[in-house]
Amino acid sequence: MRLAGDSAAWRAFWRNPSALVGLTLVALVVLAALFANVIAPYPSHAGPVGDFAAMSAGPSAQYLLGTDTIGRDLLSRLIFAYRLSLEMAIVVLAIATPIGVTVGLLGGYLGPVSSYALMRLTDVFLAIPPLVLAMSITGFLAPSAIHGMMAITAMWWPWYARLAYNLTRAEKQEGYVLAAETVGASTPHILFREILPNCMPAILTKMTIDVGFVILIASSMSFLGLGAQAPTPDLGSMVADGARYMPDAWWLTAFPALAILIVVMGFNLLGDGLREAADARD
Amino acid sequence: MTEPLLTVEGVSKRFRSAAGQDVHALSDVSIDVKPGECHAIIGESGSGKSTLAGLILGLFEPATGLIRFKGAVVSGRRRPLALKRAIQLIQQNPRSALNSRRTVGQSVRLPLDVHGIGKRSLRNERVAELLREVDLPPDYANRTPRALSGGERQRVAIARALACEPQLLVLDEPTSALDVLVQARVLQLLTRIRRERGLAYLFITHDLAVVHGIAERVSVLEKGELVETGPTREIFDSPRTAYTRRLLGSIPVVTEEEARFRDRFRTSAEPDGEDAGA
């Protein structure tokens, strides 16, 4: 059922130029990832294939963004790299968000002892520098895309815990929480059916912006060799591989870096647009 | 002499303020509510009225004293679901009291689901009946609170409380946030419901004029102490404490008769010094 508030939110969103830019960029990235097999001119180049005749060739009609050191089409590899990045981001957020939000809800609602314990646990995870945590985890287990995701998930959930904690503390003051308590509703009901829906706009906005940042961190890790390994196409490792050929084969680094910029900025702008739309509703 | 439904016996409560000071919210307060009676608690800010409501609802425990419901001691221990059902709350602010992310129907249905009242398949019908009881059209069940006015929201809150089939309603300034015409309508509704269901009300307010028509007994709280209590007529005919007289004398009225009635309580030598600083 459409309400006055919802249409205000829609209107605020569609009138916001940067939100629309964000939406466009995100749509491009998502479409590329979904239909990689169809869109990429040389889908096989995403795998263990080489064409030494075309090594390190600059952008041309045949290879729109050039080729890498073993002759693989950069454009195709970037498209598949987008797919991998989005998959990673989705998996990380799908795990980190529920864990973090649950910890935050409990921490914000329960009594002082439980609250303290939960939030200090959160602080411990927040205190560890993200890349150090990533390096330890992937150092312990061999570097791979999956271990990279585990590392990022471990460093990501506390931010959702913090967010959910603050939101829950605010919502706890509201009359409807007191009403649910006096009516006799159970604590899980109050947390997940009463308080959580009021936190969703902020959580969803953060998740949207986070897709970009997870990809950025994942790229940083694979830049350092801690993420996906060859021959899997990955944005960060492509930047790393191309770095030593600068400035001659500039396309080897420039285009992957640009690809990272596009996806991070796209999700950032989209997330901001969502946040402003949510504010307009209230 | 009927057994009281609720007794508050010698109850005290202290809080630590943000500045680290001990605040005596309530000192040795005793009141009771008989079945089907409306007992009004008059208090301004700092009187302890909200603390009293919180204690009766079981939100926290008294430092000293007891609270009994139907003779059994209920303070100092966890309340079983059946007891929570029997004592319900109507809050001052209808905007905050309803979850804007849940429809009216979902909010009113909550007690039915929590307490397993009636067959699940019939609960939506029960919600419709409850909405009709508070003079709201049943199709409001699909609306969210944002689409409702203040008076309508308060009536939804009342319907939700009634869904529990309570025996005692604690009403904490239920009409203070409403416009005058809306307030009249809600008071009419509350009066009718009490009569039809035989409910008891603990009606907390600062507005003596409101209680004159609806309460059988009145108790006055000042700074955490019970300073006066008695049948409504007595409180209005011959208030005993200076505080009650000052309360009566401060109320803005609109008719000559009321002005004459009120001005008896206005002394020319009004203590006019500044209030104690915060």
Next chain:
Amino acid sequence: MPVTDVLIDGRARDVVLAVRDLRVAFSGVRGPVEALRGVSLHVRRGEKVALVGESGSGKSTIARLVLGLLQDQGVRIAGSVRLGSREIVDDESLVRAARGDRVTMIFQDAVSSLNPTFTIGDQFREVLRRRDPKISKSHADRRARAALADVHLHEPDRVLSSYVFQLSGGMSQRVMISLALANDPELLVADEPGSSLDVTVQAQTLRLMNDLIGRHGTSVLFISHNLGVVREFADRVYVIYRGRIVEHATVAQLFAGARHPYTRALLAAMPRLDEPAVPDAPETRPDFNDPLIEHPGCFEPNFVAA
């Protein structure tokens, strides 16, 4: 009361505020929302005029417009608002010059309307500087102390060095009143003053305000939802319903014999102090939209251009 309904030369010697056919619309989600639909009212020198209505009637919109707090917020305004002899409806800068000096405002809740980061003394100095930019600190403090004594705050030095959150509700309300009257303004707009206070404190505060206004001879536009308060403090009353004035009468006329259905409903809805009765009045009725009723002697002045 002197009746001057035709003024020569357009100079309103007697009329401090004159609003004529004021229309205000805000841009809402589904199109413009009309807050005021042709409101006319006036305040003469030394008069206390009340504007009574429920929430959503538009009464606060008028207050803000008179203080020039509305003009640049994307609202559509039509009609005339004269402060003294100046038309201010489309030029907010004219009001800004007068604000704090010749026209001041007090609000419902002092604690949220006074600046929490400045001491009371600082705020007095700022207010007094609007009238006299070169006023010295010691002179300003002297006048501030006198102003505080006027509102019966007996420890002026303590109050002047306090921040607003260190004062009780009643005290900060009095500070707000004395700040508003410090420059002896021509017009005071009071938006539900004291309604956030306890009823005993409110009564005391309003009495004090009344006393002070009487001594200064300030004109007051008093906005309220509480007819009882209006009866005690106002000379003339306008009742506003959904953006239109529906009844205009002196206080005596209104409370002895209100004629408009809406006003009568408001009066019937108020719980009586002297009798046990549950107030009975409809929440809304079609005849609430009946046209304006002006009681004898109550009409809007006309301006004749020079």
